Amino acid sequence: MLTAGIDCGAKNTKTVILKDGKIVGKGQNLTGFDQAEAIKASLEAALKAAGLKEEDLDHIGGTGSGAAEIKQADIKVNDIKAMAKAANYFFPGSRTVTDVGAEEGRAVKIDEQGKVVDFAINEKCAAGAGAFIEAMARALELPLEQMGPLALTSDKTIPMNAQCAIFAESEVVGLIHAKTEKQDISRAIHDAMASRIVSMIRRIGVNPDIAMIGGVGRNPGFVESLKRELEVERIYVPEDPEFGAAVGAAIVAAEEGR
Amino acid sequence: MAEEARREFWRWTESNWSNPDIDWKGAKIVTLGIDVGSVSSQAVVMTDGEIYAYSNMRTGSDSPESARNALNYALEGTDLPESRIDYCIGTGYGRVNVPMADRTVTEIACHARGANFIYGPEVRTVLDVGGQDCKAIQCDERGKVTNFLMNDKCAAGTGRGMEVFADLLSVPIDEVGERSFQVKEEPAPVSSTCVVYAKSEATGLLRKGWSVEEVLAAYCAAMAERIYSLVERVGVIPEFAITGGMAKNRGVTERLMKKVGLQAMKTRWDTQIAGAVGAALFGYALVQKGKGRK
Numbered sequence: 001m002l003t004a005g006i007d008c009g010a011k012n013t014k015t016v017i018l019k020d021g022k023i024v025g026k027g028q029n030l031t032g033f034d035q036a037e038a039i040k041a042s043l044e045a046a047l048k049a050a051g052l053k054e055e056d057l058d059h060i061g062g063t064g065s066g067a068a069e070i071k072q073a074d075i076k077v078n079d080i081k082a083m084a085k086a087a088n089y090f091f092p093g094s095r096t097v098t099d100v101g102a103e104e105g106r107a108v109k110i111d112e113q114g115k116v117v118d119f120a121i122n123e124k125c126a127a128g129a130g131a132f133i134e135a136m137a138r139a140l141e142l143p144l145e146q147m148g149p150l151a152l153t154s155d156k157t158i159p160m161n162a163q164c165a166i167f168a169e170s171e172v173v174g175l176i177h178a179k180t181e182k183q184d185i186s187r188a189i190h191d192a193m194a195s196r197i198v199s200m201i202r203r204i205g206v207n208p209d210i211a212m213i214g215g216v217g218r219n220p221g222f223v224e225s226l227k228r229e230l231e232v233e234r235i236y237v238p239e240d241p242e243f244g245a246a247v248g249a250a251i252v253a254a255e256e257g258r
Numbered sequence: 259m260a261e262e263a264r265r266e267f268w269r270w271t272e273s274n275w276s277n278p279d280i281d282w283k284g285a286k287i288v289t290l291g292i293d294v295g296s297v298s299s300q301a302v303v304m305t306d307g308e309i310y311a312y313s314n315m316r317t318g319s320d321s322p323e324s325a326r327n328a329l330n331y332a333l334e335g336t337d338l339p340e341s342r343i344d345y346c347i348g349t350g351y352g353r354v355n356v357p358m359a360d361r362t363v364t365e366i367a368c369h370a371r372g373a374n375f376i377y378g379p380e381v382r383t384v385l386d387v388g389g390q391d392c393k394a395i396q397c398d399e400r401g402k403v404t405n406f407l408m409n410d411k412c413a414a415g416t417g418r419g420m421e422v423f424a425d426l427l428s429v430p431i432d433e434v435g436e437r438s439f440q441v442k443e444e445p446a447p448v449s450s451t452c453v454v455y456a457k458s459e460a461t462g463l464l465r466k467g468w469s470v471e472e473v474l475a476a477y478c479a480a481m482a483e484r485i486y487s488l489v490e491r492v493g494v495i496p497e498f499a500i501t502g503g504m505a506k507n508r509g510v511t512e513r514l515m516k517k518v519g520l521q522a523m524k525t526r527w528d529t530q531i532a533g534a535v536g537a538a539l540f541g542y543a544l545v546q547k548g549k550g551r552k
Contacts (some may be wrong), residue, residue: 124455126452166419
């Protein structure tokens, strides 16, 4: 069985090729304003990496906020189902999975087969999404990639009062004026966002084996804050977490296309 | 440099005013109300319960300094010395940092009391849309608060959200309301609740060929919806009045009032001074009762 999973997200579009349960190719593109174009490019890149052609694929699963634009997909995969399947694929023991992307955060409770038991979504407020750290990086005048590693060098806990990304920007500027060290501000920013995600996870229940997918999983500062907030030993993050939902979509395409 | 110039679009006009017909020398009680908000600060000087002078300006990064600047600006062009002030009440987000304040009073109480003065005792529902919050307050004929709801957690439905849009679209904030009506047909409101997302949505609309005016209309409508949901929860009892900076943006107020189904009350005063007026009036009442400075 050869399937592709395409996840058209708010910021990036990702494609994964799955061959009998193994990842054989990946492709990624900025979504930009032309979703159809980004989808085509990421699929082409993944096929190229796998050394395959589109007609070799048995099925294509499409997911993500731009799923409606994935004309190549013959199977539409629900976002929540995709993340549940991905968590079960990477970490079969996990029962709670969180997916934090550029403009959305989700938490899903799953059973041992990777079936969805319960879930919570935030797609209304940037304070619980990657866009929050991006906005704060701009306020701190730091590249986004430096935010996480910088936060790890701080051991100070500074509470942030603002719960809104727009208000938090003014608060960060205030902290800069008060001569607070950038690494301490960065840690406070990650803590603030983690507490938003944690309150969402708590709604569905916390267990010790928490998996995380989505682009924000790449940010070590955020993962550390999340661990601290959840009071857990570790968070299970796959390699290339941003491809999580695409992997899930490819799995569902294989299962449903059988 | 271009970046610096672009950032100035959110800046609204600062102002001060004094009443040349009032002879403060003959006044029995002179009180001061200072409202240090998160975005703007106002100082109001009252002589025997009448507005003598006021100022309205941007809050700086330092609250005590902002309070001081507001007072100086209010007294500019008058010959009333600061020493003549019998009592001062601080209010607003930065009220604990008003150095000249004898006491503080919450902005909810001050806005109701101030609205009762600047709009008249008929006012029962006061909507205050400020820089970083939005409050819907119900009050009685004496301006006493009977119920209220507040959003201070989310920028959507506050002045800050509008400033972000003024900057994005390079439209001076004072012109947003007018320009939002320069559309052939009223567009659908921007669907995103969050200002961060609404910004990306607006950028997408501009790329799709929408005019700046259409995007402004869509955002003003979204803001009106957002504010309406707060107003609806507290319930509207006529007469209805709007205070705070957003009251000056008819792009939002007219769309909001259409949803409310009422006419908003009118006033000759600057709607942003309501909180400081309330504070000055509370001070006046205290001094009258002999509870002023010892």
